[in-house]
Amino acid sequence: MKPIDGGITAPRGFRAAGVACGLKKDGAPDLALIVSDTPASAAGVFTKNIVQGHSLQLSQRNIRSGRARAVVINSGNANACLGPAGDRDALAMAKAVAGHLRCPESEVLTGSTGVIGKKMDMPAIHAGIDAAFADLAGSIEAARRAEQAIMTTDLVPKSCVVEFELEGILVRVAGMAKGSGMIHPDMATMIGVITTDCAVDATTLQHLLRSAVDRTFNRVSVDGDTSVCDMVVALANGAAGNPPIKPDTPEAARLLAAMEKVSTELSRLIARDGEGATKLVEIRVDGARNSEDAYRAVLAVARSPLVKTALFGEDANWGRILTAVGYSGADFDPAQCDIYLGDLKVCENGCAVAFDEAEAKRILQEKDILIRIALGAGSAGDRMWTCDFSYDYVRINGSYRS
């Protein structure tokens, strides 16, 4: 498996577009369309929030068929908390796309991201869908425009492509995603789209997507909040021509590895581009009693505002890291716990240890920071990506709606 240049259109038989239809006040692209030339196997993972956006709810229903031709996503409006009107607007989006493709509307997946509680501007959406079909292309440039059209407070578009061989046939997996606030595990976390030309049935694809998401997108925390519009959908159109993948085979494992690679890269991009973030922080826990404890420990550290502000301030405040593990619910003996910043041990057996403050400062000044916590209670581990908490997080979120 190797990473290659390209975007969501890199797998054969996929085209994309990204247009500005006027939902965003600043005229930036706000409607993305991804089309598979043939019906694709479809899978999806959706927010666990009880409150769910109308476009997301429609996708959840439509994914049940296991088959999709297109994904249409608007930014600038979450299409959430609007009652029956929101459901109607989501359906109208799907119908408009299905009309262009002459496919059942159930084969269109819809996503919306942006402000909650604002009625969708449907004339703009319809005009945007028409413009997107006029622009639809398999080029890298078209993929980039689609990536940009799903951005909200993201500063950079996010995509990743890998290719690998299956029984002599070249297969590609591509993904694009948007962050960058309201990002937290267990809720599918954000909007992501994965395309592949691999031949695989919908049930197997769903199983692989769930595995990949649990280990990647569900291991990103920007602020502990989770949105009502978060979803990751995967479309596999079989255009590579490989023999369809069977579950629990080496081939399925290779496809999973590729999907996980793409999802990992997108997850890291999301954390690095967290609202106001200046650093990508990887929290790694090992020596936990079991995997639940490892997850609890890594989660508490990744979501602690005190840890995250200290990272912004480049302050080697390991006491806050140990404190967060202490209240995480993980069972461990502080007297067995070591903490490292990069390779620098800053806490040994739960106690202060003399360390080189200049070296600690140098490590914390990097854009990529690794925090390792060795609990000494067992052999389970976990890892999570997060970012620091800066003035800009407050600025961005103090005035998002206005």
Added chain:
Amino acid sequence: MKPIDGGITAPRGFRAAGVACGLKKDGAPDLALIVSDTPASAAGVFTKNIVQGHSLQLSQRNIRSGRARAVVINSGNANACLGPAGDRDALAMAKAVAGHLRCPESEVLTGSTGVIGKKMDMPAIHAGIDAAFADLAGSIEAARRAEQAIMTTDLVPKSCVVEFELEGILVRVAGMAKGSGMIHPDMATMIGVITTDCAVDATTLQHLLRSAVDRTFNRVSVDGDTSVCDMVVALANGAAGNPPIKPDTPEAARLLAAMEKVSTELSRLIARDGEGATKLVEIRVDGARNSEDAYRAVLAVARSPLVKTALFGEDANWGRILTAVGYSGADFDPAQCDIYLGDLKVCENGCAVAFDEAEAKRILQEKDILIRIALGAGSAGDRMWTCDFSYDYVRINGSYRS
């Protein structure tokens, strides 16, 4: 019951002092001493963090006797994560105080708050204890100095006194506390001291303190983090001369009400003085299916960085409030949920409702904000105090250790 002027020394038979012994770099007061002239019934509630400061651990052991003469608390150093040296230093603090009082060292409660992992400056502590005994007084001024000496990032000292009659005898309950970061429920939350001249045995006092703390200090969230040094201790010396209070009597209920009133006021002061806070925010949930769900809902909203930054920005972003309730784990139907800012309904049946934006802005510009969430799923309720999330929270916590 009525509030009166005064501080921790208002109940008869209590004296206090606050001195600067050099633990804080800026020369501010950093050692507080509270002494009961006679042995008092003692109770305490302590952090649930697995990692616990050495001074706190000593208090936890000493409180078991149910009897205390004094509380000594230093700020500027948490005396935590220091191994056996930390235990020795906590014991030395208690011994020094016991020496002055000629009482068993087990009758001294110790608390420390500040940076984790820094060896205590014991010569400074000893000098501070001597100076505190020289200054010990029952005046309001002495109480104020004690309040100041336990402050860390607090901007204002925090105290509250009430008095009420028990069988014709005037009884007083006083409290002082410090915040203002690492404040979160279920961990006793901060350092607080409550004194009363009421006669009550230690077991009853412990029961009343636990009840009061659960409904007050455990309903404050500043940042979702919880410290290794959090504790609330209560001393009741009986100097009022009332017949000792029996459990489950009207008299016990009246003492509880007074303790809860003092704790409520201190809790609100802590939230209002949350690090970087510009507003005190009360989150109130009703209509929950049961009390667990009410707590989950109120907790999720109170700790959401997205809600808290929107409050700082005075942005009526009710979608974030509903989103937080949605991922809280509370069971409810969004279509039955209403949200109010003050008396202004901003969300009805889970949907956007037209509201006066100017009126919303006016409400959010206040220093005291009430957010009400009616879940429509049952009859349980809860409430919690929090604050907004500002640039200053980031500034304060980006450079705390240095």
